[in-house]
Amino acid sequence: MDKDEKQLERIQNEDQVEKPFEHKAVKFRFPEMERSGLIVAEIKKLRMEYDGTVLFDGADFIIERGEKIAIIGPNECGKSTLLRSLMGIEQPTAGEIKLGEHRVVPNYFEQNQAEVLDLKKKTVLQTIVNAAEDWRLNDIKGLLGRCN
Structure with missing residues (x-):
């Protein structure tokens, strides 16, 4: 067994410390709207x-x-x-x-969103797809993923 294999075996046998979970900041922006009237x-x-x-x-x-x-x-x-x-x-x-x-x-x-959303009949994804008709499905999934 060479030096690298011994080192790898030693690392595998040791109790390893897990990296603590870190919440990522939610990043999204609303699409730019055209300028309205006065x-x-x-x-x-x-x-x-x-x-x-x-x-x-x-x-x-x-x-x-x-x-x-x-x-x-x-x-x-x-x-x-x-x-x-x-x-x-x-x-x-x-x-x-x-x-x-x-x-x-x-x-x-x-x-009070609980009064308006029907999450028994629709998933979160279906609800957002219905509300954002001009969005692509992958963009909606990306947004929901960023919101965990």
């Missing part, structure tokens, strides 16, 4: 009632391209309802919601 959304005299309770009344604001907004307030004050109204999921009691006409692509991430 007005992204315009709200006029918006009123929303829920089960007879007025959540907001007379809301007026304009969101312009490039602006970043935060909708803050206590629980049950209508923040999610306002966003669902902007998406067209819920209809306001009164007032007007107008989305910009030029390349405005509204989207909304439901705060």
